[in-house]
Amino acid sequence: MTLETKADSPASSPIQWDPQSTELRDAFGDFLNAFEQFKDANDDRLSQIEKRMSADVVTADKVERINTAMDEQKRRMDDLLLKSRRPGRDGAPAIGASLTELEHKQAWDGYMRRGDTMELRSLELKALSRQSDPDGGYLVPTETEAEIARIMSEASPIRAIADVRQVSGASLKKPIATTGAQAGWVGEADTRPETSAPVLSEVEFPTMELYAMPAATQSLLDDSAVNIEEWLASEVQIAFAEQEGSAFVTGDGIRKPRGFLAYDSVADDSWSWGRLGYLPSGADGAFHASNPQDALVDLVYALKAGYRANAHWVMNRTTQGEIRKFKDADGNYLWQPGLAAGQPATLLNFAITEAEDMPDIASDATALAFGDFRRGYLVVDRLGVRTLRDPYTRKPYVLFYTTKRVGGGVQNFEAIKLMKFATS
Structure with missing residues (x-):
């Protein structure tokens, strides 16, 4: 009898709704919405600093609260992503496993x-x-x-x-190799001096x-x-x-x-x-x-x-929260969220590892x-x-x-x- 798993169940089996993936998509949507709110609040803070040399306490507190909330949402999203990737084989042996592997598993x-x-x-x-x-x-x-x-x-x-x-x-x-091999230019009939070997x-x-x-x-x-x-x-x-x-x-x-x-x-x-x-x-x-x-x-x-x-x-996350406020000369935020759930945020177009x-x-x-x-x-x-x-x-x-x-x-x-x- 053929063993069935989530990945190789018969085509006649009904498609199961995965609440985990739906929850992950919702969490990612909330994270993106929070980032838009963060940008608006931080823009207000920067505008106040330019006009009055300091930001209103209420505005600064709002920026920090949204910043902290984004960190919590990202942590929750990471947890959901890990859970969604757990296997669903219910103990079934791997397809193509050898007899020895099956005996060891049992x-x-x-x-x-x-x-x-x-x-x-x-x-x-x-x-x-x-x-x-x-x-x-x-x-x-x-x-x-x-x-x-x-x-x-x-x-x-x-x-x-x-x-x-x-x-x-x-x-x-x-x-x-702490130093590379040396090389040089020579003429067609020139002698070739010996170069030093790499260390x-x-x-x-x-x-x-x-x-x-x-x-x-x-x-x-x-x-x-x-x-x-x-x-x-x-x-x-x-x-x-x-x-x-x-x-x-x-x-x-x-x-x-x-x-x-x-x-x-x-x-x-x-x-x-x-x-x-x-x-x-x-x-x-x-x-x-x-x-x-x-x-x-x-x-x-x-x-x-x-x-x-x-x-x-x-x-x-604390350092990332500070950098999240930075903008370039054109007013664009240097920090950007990932394009999809599970993708890392970027800074100057390079991925961030927390x-x-x-x-x-x-x-x-x-x-x-x-x-x-x-x-x-x-x-x-x-x-x-x-x-x-x-x-x-x-x-x-x-x-x-x-x-x-x-x-x-x-x-x-x-x-x-x-x-x-x-x-x-």
């Missing part, structure tokens, strides 16, 4: 629901390998691992724009252990209608995404990935390999009072042309980053996600100690630039 389901390890151990003996240790948990099925990775790429902001590699070992060692440096990205421990009741596990794989993936993605998001931005590299803000930074005029270059905002702990948008334009063009095509802004672990605007804070993170930052995932079932520690709940190994760090120091909120 055995793992028995382990998760009842704590039965016999089938998993039997599969290990068949494969003449011991990929999992009963004391350290069992590897989740490939499909579940892929689902966790998919959700993570949507929920973890830096992972979504960075270069992601998978390894089977404890770390990834990557040779990087290579080996950089190692170790993987660190990241864990989550969701809990379930035995009644939930006994319910055959509950998709255990989907439940586990949705539970761990929250914990994993929060920890990753912080580590990829500010992590110190000790038992966690090294964030791009943890590297040394230097004024862009004095940039050298191994450090990130920054441009000053022009004021201590703020944008320059006159023409604040000029610092943003300067930051864009501080990045080499080859990196700008796939560049992203990275900032938190990372709440970025610092707020403050004295000497590097609260704004711009660059090609696909070439600049590397995320390393070690293959395999393990789960250990623990029905004893917090009875009557069953804990699922789930671990994965992940590392990260800057791989190209030219591809990312920072803005430091200082005068120099």
Whole structure:
């Protein structure tokens, strides 16, 4: 009998109305309407500043209230988008899955629901390998691992724009050319002097252990209608995404990935390999009072042309709320909402990635980053996600100690630039 899913149900099945997608469209419409109200209120505020050198308190408060409301609407829209992308297979195996994968999936389901390890151990003996240790948990099925990775790429902001590699070992060692090969012009009969070779440096990205421990009741596990794989993936993605998001931005590299803000930074005029270059905002702990948008334009063009095509802004919501008020010389707002639900807002036509672990605007804070993170930052995932079932520690709940190994760090120091909120 053919298995049916939401994606491959018979043509005769009635089309189901999806309230989630309707709610998402309504939320996006409300967000766009709020932005129009924000522009009107901010235009009034700027007009009052031009006429009276200051804005009315009521008008300024209205701008901030709408600005905050837009942030809340965007957060709600992001949550709805994640929920709408959850799978609806109700535990069905992937089409084209091998017999071994199906056996592993069935055995793992028995382990998760009842704590039965016999089938998993039997599969290990068949494969003449011991990929999992009963004391350290069992590897989740490939499909579940892929689902966790998919959700993570949507929920973890830096992972979504960075270069992601998978390894089977404890770390990834990557040779990087810190200087390119030299070349020169010669005549047809001139001698060809030897040119210097590129300078290579080996950089190692170790993987660190990241864990989550969701809990379930035995009644939930006994319910055959509950998709255990989907439940586990949705539970761990929250914990994993929060920890990753912080580590990829500010992590110190000790038992966690090294964030791009943890590297040394230097004024862009004095940039050298191994450090990130920054441009000053022009004021201590703020944008320059006159023409604040000029610092943003300067930051864009501080990045080499080859990196700008796939560049992203990275900032938190507070910084974005401040930049949302900026206009160009023609009176056009620099910040623009996405064209559809799920698409990022843009600044100077470059996509914005919201990372709440970025610092707020403050004295000497590097609260704004711009660059090609696909070439600049590397995320390393070690293959395999393990789960250990623990029905004893917090009875009557069953804990699922789930671990994965992940590392990260800057791989190209030219591809990312920072803005430091200082005068120099």
